[in-house]
Amino acid sequence: MKVYCSKDSLLTGVNTVQKAVSSKNTLPVLQGIMIKAEGQSLIFEATDLEIGIRCVVPAQVEEEGVAVLPSRIFSDLVRKLPDAAIILELENDIITIKYYESDLSLRGYDPEEFPLLPDLLDAETFDLPVSLFKTMIKQTIFTCSTEESRPVFTGCLLQIEDNTIRLIATDTHRLAYRFAEIPNTDQFKFQGIIPAKTLGEIYRLLREEDENLIIRFNPSQIVFQFGSVYLLSRLIEGQFPNYKQVIPQSCQTKVILPTKLFQESVERASLLARDGSHTSIIKLTIDTEHLSIDQASDLGKITEQMEIRKEGNDVKIAFNSKFLLDVLKIIDSEEIIFELSGPYSPGIIRPVDDPDYLYLALPVRTS
Amino acid sequence: MKVYCSKDSLLTGVNTVQKAVSSKNTLPVLQGIMIKAEGQSLIFEATDLEIGIRCVVPAQVEEEGVAVLPSRIFSDLVRKLPDAAIILELENDIITIKYYESDLSLRGYDPEEFPLLPDLLDAETFDLPVSLFKTMIKQTIFTCSTEESRPVFTGCLLQIEDNTIRLIATDTHRLAYRFAEIPNTDQFKFQGIIPAKTLGEIYRLLREEDENLIIRFNPSQIVFQFGSVYLLSRLIEGQFPNYKQVIPQSCQTKVILPTKLFQESVERASLLARDGSHTSIIKLTIDTEHLSIDQASDLGKITEQMEIRKEGNDVKIAFNSKFLLDVLKIIDSEEIIFELSGPYSPGIIRPVDDPDYLYLALPVRTS
Structure with missing residues (x-):
C-alpha cells in the first residue's frame, strides 16, 4: 500500500468509524480499524459485530493494500498529525505514516482476520429525507431502556408501510411515538427493532448536507447509507409490545401550557424533591385556570404555579420528574398539550404544532 | 429582609463566591453562602477559612437583613430561576424567593455563626494592570505542586519591590518565572506565597473590563479587589526556595524552534512513549540543523524531525513530556528559545518575544 492523503481525510475516516470499534470484544482484531486503499479512495471500516461502519474518503492511491490498525493509538495519532501532505505505506503488517x-510506524493486526461488512446488495432499498429521520430519532431514542436483560426495549421499532413511517420506543414506563407520511413508497414494507446505539450513531453522523438516507435490510440486519457512510446494524430479535393498545384514544382532562415555563418549574421543584435515590416525584394539581406543583423536603419547600387553558376535569397526579423533563427538553413547540384521565391513567404530552408526535408516561401512585 | 432584584444579579453573586464555599469543613455554616441586604446592594460572601470571596450586586432593598443559605441547593435553584423580577424575603431564618x-423557601443557617471576612482597611494598597496579572498567573500557576505535604510549593511567590513585580512557581522539578516593571511604585514592598487555588480563582473572576486590580496585605493575609469582587486569602507560611540560584546564567546550546510544531511533535511522540505509569519520557537529539525525537514502544515507533537554528554544542537530552507540553501550551509566541547545557543540566524555555518570562525543567536521566 502507498497512499497520499490529507489529515482531514484520515480524521474523517477515523472519527466516523471509531464508535463501532469493539471495546470489550475478546477477538483482538475487532479493536482495530481497517483501512483499505482501493481505486482513488481510502476505505475505513470498524465493527463490534453488532454495528459496523464504513467510510470512504478521497485519497491518491499509488499502490493498493489493506491494513488493520489498533484503533486507540491510531485515532489519537491522527488527531495530532499536522495539516500537511501525509503518506501511508504498508510493509509486513507495519504501516508507516510520513509527514514533513x-x-x-504502527504494527497492525492480520487483515485476513478482520470480518468485512456484508454489502446487502440484493436487499430492498428505501429513500428517506435526512432531517425528518434525525428529528424522529431525537424524539424517541431517549425513551429506550438501557437494561440489557430485556433487549426489545433497548431499541426503537421502525415500521414502514402504506406510504407511512413510524418510530416507537418504550421502556415500559413511558413511550414515545413519531409518525410521518412518505408519499410514493407503497411497495416498501419493513418492520424491525433497531438498537438505540445504532440510531445514536446515525444521529451523530448524519449531516444536513446529506440529502438522502438509503435504507436496505434483510431479516436480521439493516443498512443506513448516507454521504460517504455505510452503517450496518443487527436488528433486535423479539416481539415489540403492541403500542397501539397502550395509547388511550380519549382523555378526561386536556391542558395547554407553555413548554419552557413548565420545564423550568419541574426543574426547580425536582431540585427540592431530590432524595437519596436520585429520583424525584413531582406532584401536579390542575384546576380551572392553573397548574401548580407543591413540593416540600428537608431542604425547603416550593409552590410553582402557572396559568393554563383547560378542558375537562380537575386532577391531581404525580410523575417521576425525569419522565417529564426528558420530553420537555426535546420539544421545540412553544406550547404542549397535556392529556390526563385521573391520577392512575397515563399522561400524554403532544407538541401543539406537531400532531404526528406523542409521548406517554405512567404516573406514580402517591398516597 | 425584603429585596427586589434580577436573576442575573443573584447569578453573578452565586457564581462569584461559590468556589470559596467549603466542601469538607466540619463547621456546617461554612457550607453556606451569606447574603446581606444593605443600602442599595446585595452582598454575597463565602469562605472556607483559607480563601474568602465577597461580591456586591445591585438590588432594591426595602428592608435590610442577612441570611446564610445552603450553597449547593441555593446555587442550583438560582440557575433555574426565570428571567423575571425576583423578591427575596427573610423570616425566622427562612428565606422565601418569589417570582411570577x-x-x-429555604431554611438557612444562623448568620451569627458565619465568620465575616475581615476588611484589611489599614493595609498598604498596590495597583496592578489586570491583563498583566492574568498573564502572569497563566504563565506560572501550572508549575505549582499539588502535594499538600510540602505547602510552599503549592503556591506562587509574589514579590513586589523597586518598581518591579515577580511571580514564581516551582514543584522542585521545574520552575516558572515571570517579571514585569511597574513604574512609580517604589514605596511598595511585598513578598508572600499565594495559594494556587487563590490565583486560579482570581484568574477565573478577573474580566478585561476590570481596569485595575488592588492588592492589600498584612503579614498573613492578602486581598485582591477588582470590579465588584473582594477576595481574601491566607498566605502560605514557610521559606520559598532561592529561585535565583537555580536559574543558570549561561548555556552551552541555544536553539530557536517553532512552538506549535515542537508541541505537536512532543504530543505525537508521547502517545507512543506512553507506558503504564502515565508518564512518557521524550528523548531529544539536537544537531547542527535539526531537533529530532526518536521513540519506540510495543505500539510502534516514531521519528520526529524539525529544522532549527542553533548556536553551541550538539546535545542529547530527555524530558518528561508533561514538563514540555505544559509550558508549550501556554506560550503564544511563534518561536521559543531552548537553552541547554548537556544532558544533566536543566533546560530553559523562553518565548522569543517575551524576554520577561522563563521556564526551567530538570531533565530525566536515561541510560
Whole structure:
C-alpha cells in the first residue's frame, strides 16, 4: 500500500468509524480499524459485530493494500498529525505514516482476520429525507431502556408501510411515538427493532448536507447509507409490545401550557424533591385556570404555579420528574398539550404544532 | 429582609463566591453562602477559612437583613430561576424567593455563626494592570505542586519591590518565572506565597473590563479587589526556595524552534512513549540543523524531525513530556528559545518575544 492523503481525510475516516470499534470484544482484531486503499479512495471500516461502519474518503492511491490498525493509538495519532501532505505505506503488517521530515510506524493486526461488512446488495432499498429521520430519532431514542436483560426495549421499532413511517420506543414506563407520511413508497414494507446505539450513531453522523438516507435490510440486519457512510446494524430479535393498545384514544382532562415555563418549574421543584435515590416525584394539581406543583423536603419547600387553558376535569397526579423533563427538553413547540384521565391513567404530552408526535408516561401512585 | 432584584444579579453573586464555599469543613455554616441586604446592594460572601470571596450586586432593598443559605441547593435553584423580577424575603431564618406567581423557601443557617471576612482597611494598597496579572498567573500557576505535604510549593511567590513585580512557581522539578516593571511604585514592598487555588480563582473572576486590580496585605493575609469582587486569602507560611540560584546564567546550546510544531511533535511522540505509569519520557537529539525525537514502544515507533537554528554544542537530552507540553501550551509566541547545557543540566524555555518570562525543567536521566 502507498497512499497520499490529507489529515482531514484520515480524521474523517477515523472519527466516523471509531464508535463501532469493539471495546470489550475478546477477538483482538475487532479493536482495530481497517483501512483499505482501493481505486482513488481510502476505505475505513470498524465493527463490534453488532454495528459496523464504513467510510470512504478521497485519497491518491499509488499502490493498493489493506491494513488493520489498533484503533486507540491510531485515532489519537491522527488527531495530532499536522495539516500537511501525509503518506501511508504498508510493509509486513507495519504501516508507516510520513509527514514533513518525520515518520511513525504502527504494527497492525492480520487483515485476513478482520470480518468485512456484508454489502446487502440484493436487499430492498428505501429513500428517506435526512432531517425528518434525525428529528424522529431525537424524539424517541431517549425513551429506550438501557437494561440489557430485556433487549426489545433497548431499541426503537421502525415500521414502514402504506406510504407511512413510524418510530416507537418504550421502556415500559413511558413511550414515545413519531409518525410521518412518505408519499410514493407503497411497495416498501419493513418492520424491525433497531438498537438505540445504532440510531445514536446515525444521529451523530448524519449531516444536513446529506440529502438522502438509503435504507436496505434483510431479516436480521439493516443498512443506513448516507454521504460517504455505510452503517450496518443487527436488528433486535423479539416481539415489540403492541403500542397501539397502550395509547388511550380519549382523555378526561386536556391542558395547554407553555413548554419552557413548565420545564423550568419541574426543574426547580425536582431540585427540592431530590432524595437519596436520585429520583424525584413531582406532584401536579390542575384546576380551572392553573397548574401548580407543591413540593416540600428537608431542604425547603416550593409552590410553582402557572396559568393554563383547560378542558375537562380537575386532577391531581404525580410523575417521576425525569419522565417529564426528558420530553420537555426535546420539544421545540412553544406550547404542549397535556392529556390526563385521573391520577392512575397515563399522561400524554403532544407538541401543539406537531400532531404526528406523542409521548406517554405512567404516573406514580402517591398516597 | 425584603429585596427586589434580577436573576442575573443573584447569578453573578452565586457564581462569584461559590468556589470559596467549603466542601469538607466540619463547621456546617461554612457550607453556606451569606447574603446581606444593605443600602442599595446585595452582598454575597463565602469562605472556607483559607480563601474568602465577597461580591456586591445591585438590588432594591426595602428592608435590610442577612441570611446564610445552603450553597449547593441555593446555587442550583438560582440557575433555574426565570428571567423575571425576583423578591427575596427573610423570616425566622427562612428565606422565601418569589417570582411570577410562584415561590420557594429555604431554611438557612444562623448568620451569627458565619465568620465575616475581615476588611484589611489599614493595609498598604498596590495597583496592578489586570491583563498583566492574568498573564502572569497563566504563565506560572501550572508549575505549582499539588502535594499538600510540602505547602510552599503549592503556591506562587509574589514579590513586589523597586518598581518591579515577580511571580514564581516551582514543584522542585521545574520552575516558572515571570517579571514585569511597574513604574512609580517604589514605596511598595511585598513578598508572600499565594495559594494556587487563590490565583486560579482570581484568574477565573478577573474580566478585561476590570481596569485595575488592588492588592492589600498584612503579614498573613492578602486581598485582591477588582470590579465588584473582594477576595481574601491566607498566605502560605514557610521559606520559598532561592529561585535565583537555580536559574543558570549561561548555556552551552541555544536553539530557536517553532512552538506549535515542537508541541505537536512532543504530543505525537508521547502517545507512543506512553507506558503504564502515565508518564512518557521524550528523548531529544539536537544537531547542527535539526531537533529530532526518536521513540519506540510495543505500539510502534516514531521519528520526529524539525529544522532549527542553533548556536553551541550538539546535545542529547530527555524530558518528561508533561514538563514540555505544559509550558508549550501556554506560550503564544511563534518561536521559543531552548537553552541547554548537556544532558544533566536543566533546560530553559523562553518565548522569543517575551524576554520577561522563563521556564526551567530538570531533565530525566536515561541510560
